[in-house]
Amino acid sequence: METKTAVITNPTGDAQYEALNLETKAAVINHPTGDYQFEIINLGELHPDEVVVKVVASGICQSDEGVRDGSMAPLPAVLGHEGAGIIEKVGSGVKDFKAGDQVVMSFGYCTVCESCRTGQPSTCDHYNELNITGGEHQDGTHRFYKKDGTPVSNFLNQGSFSAYTITSEASLIKVDPNADLRKLAPLGCGLMTGFGTVTSAMKPETGSSIAVFGTGAVGLGAMMTAKIEGCSTIIAVDIVDSRLELARELGATHIINSKTENVQERIAEITNGKGVNYSVDTTGVSQVMLASVQVLSKNGVAVPLAVTKNTMEFNPLGELVLGARKLLGVNLGNVVPQLAVPKLVDYYNQGKFPFDKLIKYYKFEDINRAASDAVNGTTIKPVMIIDEEYRNDDPVEYVS
Ligand SMILES: NC(=O)c1ccc[n+]([C@@H]2O[C@H](COP(=O)([O-])OP(=O)(O)OC[C@H]3O[C@@H](n4cnc5c(N)ncnc54)[C@H](O)[C@@H]3O)[C@@H](O)[C@H]2O)c1
Ligand SMILES: [Zn+2]
Ligand SMILES: [Zn+2]
Structure with missing residues (x-):
């Protein structure tokens, strides 16, 4: 769905970073507790420590429901923070990832504060601004913009309810190239x-x-x-x-x-x-x-x-x-996601953590149904397939 066009990436016009000229289909919350609405929005500029991820699948966590009222990330917002996908592009300062890597995404952290340096990134000094308050960078730029230039928040440094998203290297967990990202997507929050x-x-x-x-x-x-x-x-x-x-x-x-x-x-x-x-x-x-x-x-x-x-x-x-x-x-969970998620994958492969029994798959276009099924208890872990082309020779079974 990606069509490359000239887009507004930074309404202040003082772009310092790499303009992506990339637009994406995203499920946007525009009004408190309103439905998810599909829109084509623009990705912002790529900062040096960031990557563009082509999202394959995303779980819905109850915390997405908890913040749909705009009480944390200001609206409009692209929620979603249990995403997995394939790296499309890396920023100039990214060290450990390259285009084509399969990744699970988790929360963001600064890597240099005392909490981060002592292995407790979920109490990072910058936790709130990176994860909770909408993802605005210190320089005032955002990861998503509407076509008219209105900034769009993300949540937990991800905004995974989108065909493409921008996140930082610190949020990425590399997984095996043969792993099925549709299954691993929800590991980055609730289960972890x-x-x-x-x-x-x-x-x-x-x-x-x-x-x-x-x-x-x-x-x-x-x-x-x-x-x-x-x-x-x-x-x-x-x-x-x-x-x-x-x-x-x-x-x-x-x-x-x-x-x-x-x-x-x-x-x-x-x-x-x-x-x-x-x-x-x-x-x-x-x-x-x-x-x-x-x-x-x-x-x-x-x-x-x-x-x-x-x-x-x-x-x-x-x-x-x-x-x-x-x-x-x-x-x-007070974990370092890059250490915890691979352990969960190992436990899953050994049959000790059969989290796939919690999952039901939904098409991205059925996000509103997936969210209400999570709230009313019908589905424990809805996972939306955002890239239906991924492994389409081995299709998942969707909720009918
Ligand atoms: N702080 C964190 O780090 C963190 C991370 C992820 C999720 N969460 C939060 O954890 C919570 C649980 O998330 P989840 O995805 O497992 O949600 P969930 O809605 O799937 O699970 C909650 C369960 O509680 C049960 N329940 C509701 N009322 C009950 C009652 N009166 N007595 C007994 N059981 C009752 C429900 O039937 C449901 O099975 C949410 O609030 C979510 O936002 C917190
Ligand atoms: Zn930190
Ligand atoms: Zn969560």
Whole structure:
């Protein structure tokens, strides 16, 4: 679909970087919580540390839904931050990638602040400006522009709901040239977050117990990882029976439908009254976040990681202090994506992280349906095929 034309790349007219003269079909959110609308927009200039990626596929994460109201990246915006594709062009300062490389994309980080230098890029000093507030460069330029010159935000340094996008080298994870990018696309956020929450933040001892509240991609990612890490009691909590059944198939030793069962009582029963060593909340529902703290054993650790404005009210003395419990904030699993994603691919290849069971494929033009299927619980991980030509001798099965 790429047609090369003369385009406005920088309305200030002081272009310092390489003009791409490349336009792209993108799904744009123009109004708070409005539908995705397909538009042909322009790519901005390529900065030295950046690459143009021809996007093959992109997962939809619940965080895309969470920011569709314009509360973070200002609208208009191209969302999408679980993209994978093929590098089309590299900027003059890119060291480790070349055109034609297959990549999975993840969040952006500066690489030089204290957090980045100590292997914790998800708390990068520049995290917000790189990932959350729309992707405007320090020089005021953007990755996308409408034809009339209006800047268009991206999200999490990607904007993967677009046939082409610009991201920085720090967001790229190189994958095997033979790997199927349609499958690997969603590894850069939700699943990696669940994985890292267990491996980087909890670090459970072999034989530990864990309760996972919410069995979407993040919760199931945490659950499959808890099994790999040797947790022996893995309790999945949700209100959707089909998700709980899948959780059982993927390694939950116990499942609890909290609509019909009392979670605290059941967890007390399962753990002989001790409570669980670890819990993670992915629901963002106030009472559930609180329950995830209340089911902890002494010295237990709870990680609430939903993107939500909801609050949790509790008495710290009763819920934390007397039991020496801990509440941890963990962003994006606190991992280095370039180290975490290849591990997930290895675990997948060994049959230990069968995340493909969560995926349903949609055509890019069905993005609005894919998003609503994610919200209403029909699909755990919608993945849109953005380049239908990719491996078209081995077509995926689309949701009909
Ligand atoms: N902070 C981060 O690093 C980070 C990264 C990725 C995603 N997230 C956030 O994590 C959250 C989970 O993402 P996801 O993609 O797994 O979402 P999801 O919607 O697929 O999963 C949430 C699950 O919670 C269940 N649920 C809802 N209400 C419940 C209740 N009252 N009791 C029990 N279960 C309930 C749902 O049925 C669903 O299965 C989202 O808020 C997302 O934005 C955070
Ligand atoms: Zn940094
Ligand atoms: Zn996400």
